[in-house]
Ligand SMILES: [Mg+2]
């Protein structure tokens with residue numbers, strides 16, 4: 292018999308999870324595919340967020356404007372079923388749902404895209420890399436975790452810019468709320484660490500055919516993954532998963 296769920300937390304990765312593309316790569320695919328190619332060829336040598344920051348400096352030197360970048364973000368693929376799904380969860384009569392975003396993109400990309408979809412009020416917090424426009428129209432991006440400060444030293448092997456597992460724990464501590472259920476929606480290798488921290492009443496909605504699925508299959512047991520796992524490929528299937536969650540009463 293499932294326990295009542297009064298309060299739940301839904302955690303979303305952004306790229307390929309809430310959004311149907313990778314924003315870091317998309318901007319260059321739209322505006323400068325040669326830079327995109329260079330990033331792909333050199334990504335083993337540099338930290339990814341640093342590489343994005345460098346690519347954005349090159350865009351700026353070419354005269355590509357803030358409006359060009361915002362325009363590219365607004366046309367990035369975003370599935371209507373995902374918009375429907377999160378709005379239905381947000382407005383459901385029960386349970387009361389809090390949304391958190393944990394992402395390796397950046398706050399400017401994410402807020403620009405959310406605004407264009409009418410989802411600017413979805414998240415209680417967005418924890419991601421730091422970005423700001425300077426007056427000349429350059430988008431300056433920095434790692435969430437300053438490379439000159441203390442590092443996360445995560446044993447699961449998270450990228451240097453952010454450990455989503457530690458960020459999830461910090462969020463739970465900050466809010467001091469006992470969530471009856473946590474649902475984590477993710478696709479990437481760096482979504483594995485927070486998944487391992489979930490309890491047996493929690494659930495990962497894992498996008499199929501991507502790194503998170505492989506890590507869950509290959510390392511899940513060994514790493515002590517105890518939460519439930521459901522898989523989806525298209526956003527319409529993620530929506531289906533949300534609808535089938537026990538203890539959800541939708542507003543009519
Ligand atoms: Mg992702």
Ligand SMILES: [Zn+2]
Nearest residue numbers: 445449454484
């Ligand atoms: Zn980690």
